[in-house]
Amino acid sequence: MLTQSLNTSISSTKAVPFAKPDQFCALTGHAGLVATEFSYRKDEEIYGEDELAEYVYQVIRGAVRTYKLLSDGRRQIGAFLLPGDVFGLESGTSHRLTAEAVIDTTVRLVKRSSLEQAAGVDVQVGRKLWCITAGELRHAENHMLLLGCKNAMERVASFLLEMDHRLAGTGMMALPMCRKDIGDYLGLTLETVSRALSQLHSDGVLGFSGARQIVLRNRQHLRNMDA
Amino acid sequence: MLTQSLNTSISSTKAVPFAKPDQFCALTGHAGLVATEFSYRKDEEIYGEDELAEYVYQVIRGAVRTYKLLSDGRRQIGAFLLPGDVFGLESGTSHRLTAEAVIDTTVRLVKRSSLEQAAGVDVQVGRKLWCITAGELRHAENHMLLLGCKNAMERVASFLLEMDHRLAGTGMMALPMCRKDIGDYLGLTLETVSRALSQLHSDGVLGFSGARQIVLRNRQHLRNMDA
DNA sequence: CGTCCATTTGAGGTGGATCAACCCTAGTGG
């Protein structure tokens, strides 16, 4: 690993193209850390489960999935990471999920040890790390509710609203992941995901232009069926 | 709320009956905070979802469940908290799940603001808060795998091993929660939980002495079926 | 001893999984 396009740069505090405050810059800007850019091909592993957590990452371009596997290959995707999202942050020593690029992806990364050091000096850095983990926990708690209680259509509606919120907000949404990934995220098979999307299409709730180019025509309808 | 047996005591640093290092004392001992004891009756609410997070709690005796509800009453229990466990810690301002006493329960609690203050002075306190949240995240990630991938028998086996690990370790395990709670934790109905336990009983994997008094006779068998 | 609630057990229904074609579309190469 780490054998591709390396593009080191000093703590890039220049404006980044995200609406929300940039979590990564809030960290690196604070302490003047060195951030490196790195790229991964579609389906390439970024880190493995139980591997030593040496870096913390932020998606610049592309998309990342994190997941756990059972011994027989059943897979639960814990999260999709999109541009701006931070991932790979651990308070312990090793990663608890595997991370892979969903499509060709560029990330920024900093050494975990630098962050630890910065957190030892500045309590605000420590606080920020805590908040990032707490955000992941909030997402996981919502997702447990989905996996434990919701039916197939409710799950797909939740997924579309989540992606709409994080990807587009306006008009067209370009999903980076395939139906199998969506199924493994929602605890459904790819066929069930496909059927739910087809039904929403024929109900006029959404439009397609290519299987992964979706435009939501009736967000309120989706919110209603999300339960 | 807060109208029952109040039992204030200065940061009780005396030995507590837990094998593992006590997370709460690691916090309160560090900063000399005031910890208060408080008791709740069976099924009493400790705090509600979206309520302001004013206190951080530790179970002394009894058991607590945290959960989220859908509008129609479907419930996902996120965690059972047992003696020694810390809960109610938030990095934001409000609780994201409801907490209720499963049985008559006594907790120790400290004001969140005191912890915030302590964390502003001592980076080790901040670090400890982060680790507690990270521990909850690890549990949630494992539970997503269970809810998204495992079948009924695998879920019940996981549950028994988890409770065995946290409650007893040795011999008999006294479950504080009813079958409905177990079902809402595992994403199953109470009947399915009951059937799985009955089958494990007739397979000789576990023994009953009362529906909630369980002794595991073959942990390895449970681990094998846990996938 | 009777009441109440938790639990077990049974019988039947169903939502989503499984298995199997088939269909698109993008990419390849002639």
Next chain:
DNA sequence: CCACTAGGGTTGATCCACCTCAAATGGACG
């Protein structure tokens, strides 16, 4: 430029694990 191919996506038919509804059993407590 078009035929060919491969991988993703859709759709259909069937199955079954779990849910639902219902009734019986058991245990705790007045």
